Amino acid sequence: MNMMQPAEEIVASPATQKETIERFVETERRRQKKKVLVNRLLAAGFGIFVLLVWGFATEGGFVHRLIIPSPIDTFWAMGRVMSADYFLPNIWVTLQEILWGFAIGLASGVVLGVGVAMFDAVRATIYPYLVALQAPPKIVLAPIFVTWFGFDQPSKIAIAVVMSFFPMFLNTLTGLSAVDQNAVKLMRSLTAGRWKTFRYLLLPNALPIMMAGVKLCWTLAVLGVIVGEFVGASAGIGYLIYAMNFQLDIAGVFALIIILSLFTLVVYQLIEWLESRIIFWKQL
Amino acid sequence: MTDSLIDGQHISKVYATATGPLVALDNVSFNIEEGEFISLVGPSGCGKSTLLSILGGLEEKSDGTLVLAGKHHDSPRPDLGMMLQTSVLFPWRTVRENVRLPGIILKLDKKEQAERCDELLDMVGLNGFGDRYPTELSGGMRQRVALARLLAHNPRVLLMDEPFGALDEFTRETMNVELLRIWEKTGKTVIFVTHNIGEAVFLSDRIFVMTPRPGRLEGIVEVDLPRPRTMEAMRDPRFSELVFTIRRMLGVDH
Ligand SMILES: Nc1ncnc2c1ncn2[C@@H]1O[C@H](COP(=O)(O)OP(=O)(O)OP(=O)(O)O)[C@@H](O)[C@H]1O
Numbered sequence: 364m365n366m367m368q369p370a371e372e373i374v375a376s377p378a379t380q381k382e383t384i385e386r387f388v389e390t391e392r393r394r395q396k397k398k399v400l401v402n403r404l405l406a407a408g409f410g411i412f413v414l415l416v417w418g419f420a421t422e423g424g425f426v427h428r429l430i431i432p433s434p435i436d437t438f439w440a441m442g443r444v445m446s447a448d449y450f451l452p453n454i455w456v457t458l459q460e461i462l463w464g465f466a467i468g469l470a471s472g473v474v475l476g477v478g479v480a481m482f483d484a485v486r487a488t489i490y491p492y493l494v495a496l497q498a499p500p501k502i503v504l505a506p507i508f509v510t511w512f513g514f515d516q517p518s519k520i521a522i523a524v525v526m527s528f529f530p531m532f533l534n535t536l537t538g539l540s541a542v543d544q545n546a547v548k549l550m551r552s553l554t555a556g557r558w559k560t561f562r563y564l565l566l567p568n569a570l571p572i573m574m575a576g577v578k579l580c581w582t583l584a585v586l587g588v589i590v591g592e593f594v595g596a597s598a599g600i601g602y603l604i605y606a607m608n609f610q611l612d613i614a615g616v617f618a619l620i621i622i623l624s625l626f627t628l629v630v631y632q633l634i635e636w637l638e639s640r641i642i643f644w645k646q647l
Numbered sequence: 648m649t650d651s652l653i654d655g656q657h658i659s660k661v662y663a664t665a666t667g668p669l670v671a672l673d674n675v676s677f678n679i680e681e682g683e684f685i686s687l688v689g690p691s692g693c694g695k696s697t698l699l700s701i702l703g704g705l706e707e708k709s710d711g712t713l714v715l716a717g718k719h720h721d722s723p724r725p726d727l728g729m730m731l732q733t734s735v736l737f738p739w740r741t742v743r744e745n746v747r748l749p750g751i752i753l754k755l756d757k758k759e760q761a762e763r764c765d766e767l768l769d770m771v772g773l774n775g776f777g778d779r780y781p782t783e784l785s786g787g788m789r790q791r792v793a794l795a796r797l798l799a800h801n802p803r804v805l806l807m808d809e810p811f812g813a814l815d816e817f818t819r820e821t822m823n824v825e826l827l828r829i830w831e832k833t834g835k836t837v838i839f840v841t842h843n844i845g846e847a848v849f850l851s852d853r854i855f856v857m858t859p860r861p862g863r864l865e866g867i868v869e870v871d872l873p874r875p876r877t878m879e880a881m882r883d884p885r886f887s888e889l890v891f892t893i894r895r896m897l898g899v900d901h
């Protein structure tokens with residue numbers, strides 16, 4: 364009789380194991396769900412708290428409504444601003460400026476980053492200047508660019524390009540340089556030349572750092588355009604904010620800031636989604 | 648002498664460093680026959696990696712001559728394969744794509760390479776892992792992938808720089824047995840760097856014993872243990888005798 368026991372155990376064990384694994388998966392899933400829920404509740408709770416404090420301070424008359432509009436005023440102002448006929452043309456102007464500035468800043472940053480990283484002659488020629496130019500705040504150029512390129516879109520695009528170029532350039536350069544020397548050795552042993560080493564090793568290896576650069580590039584392009592419109596413009600969101608602020612339409616200003624933030628955030632999320640697609644191996 | 652696969656004569660290597668010139672290799676001469684399994688042993692800094700890099704055509708020698716298959720040799724060649732201490736797998740490529748890399752770079756026939764890749768993954772015991780990413784594998788598995796990649800373009804000479812040095816004792820021994828099996832099957836020439844004297848004796852036909860400051864070839868030890876070898880070879884009294892001989896050459900006992 365005793366002899367039978369080991370055999371029974373062998374039969375029983377896979378089933379037990381399966382049960383254990385299923386139980387593990389189930390508790391793990393529940394734990395994850397709970398954690399996500401708690402995190403969401405925390406975030407939502409904090410948001411509601413801020414709104415309440417804001418509403419209490421303004422509606423309760425502790426702060427003058429002209430200085431800080433209440434949440435409800437801001438909500439109505441959003442409707443007013445978005446249905447006004449000046450809204451679409453102005454947002455279109457700003458949108459174009461941001462997208463052009465971002466695209467040119469990103470492209471030139473990548474091109475020069477690759478150039479400096481891959482070609483010694485390019486590095487020797489321009490790298491010292493780029494390092495010198497990288498330190499001062501680019502925003503000081505805004506008034507000069509308005510003088511040079513006028514009140515219209517080109518000056519805003521130029522500021523956005525100058526602002527967003529540097530993070531893209533530096534991150535491309537850093538990414539291409541941050542490579543395991545053993546991997547370079549392996550590529551060399553396989554007789555890979557400059558182009559193949561770039562294509563199969565350096566570029567994919569640089570993508571995580573480059574994508575971080577793209578995100579910086581985006582925020583700075585928006586910043587550059589808005590500041591440019593503050594300095595001198597005849598259209599655009601920055602121009603509207605400036606004008607409304609001057610007319611003490613703070614609720615309108617708040618509404619525009621919220622719209623601009625939402626737009627920037629949506630694109631930022633889009634970039635992050637793209638990032639998770641491009642550098643999928645970081646998520647593994 | 649000239650019909651050896653590899654013929655190195657009076658090879659020296661000097662590095663320029665911040666503290667002045669550093670002699671990494673001093674007048675090293677040797678021959679290696681086709682199909683031989685050679686190990687380079689010696690303490691850290693004796694120039695094993697430097698010699699292997701010179702053999703791979705990755706590092707310039709400062710002096711001496713190096714002839715491979717009848718021709719002067721000083722640059723990387725597709726009939727050499729290199730494996731390093733770390734697996735150097737590209738995390739954005741699956742296991743299969745990593746093994747296919749040499750074929751892609753050397754523009755080898757795609758269909759043939761696809762078949763060869765499957766065979767090699769089979770051979771190193773990673774059947775079914777082709778679509779995994781390197782981050783999902785253990786250290787030993789990654790080194791197996793590196794071994795498969797090493798063999799992908801069917802190089803004639805395998806240059807291996809402490810390929811199993813980062814693995815635990817148990818995995819390392821398994822890998823050694825596997826490497827021997829592959830070597831016996833394919834008849835390739837292997838030059839294998841290791842710190843581990845036992846490993847060198849177990850694997851090799853001949854062992855190049857090197858000493859540091861400056862890096863010299865102290866002597867060459869023939870390993871006359873019978874082949875094919877299994878773990879049983881380590882119980883052979885001759886095994887411990889050889890290990891002892893090499894220890895003495897390295898001056899470990901005084
Ligand atoms: N690129 C380099 N520049 C300057 N010195 C170097 C360079 N590479 C190696 N050396 C020096 O040459 C000597 C031999 O180095 P090598 O890497 O060949 O030793 P090794 O035998 O492989 O050592 P280990 O077992 O630690 O890997 C060392 O003293 C090292 O400091």
Ligand SMILES: [Mg+2]
Pocket residue numbers: 695696697808
């Ligand atoms: Mg070494």
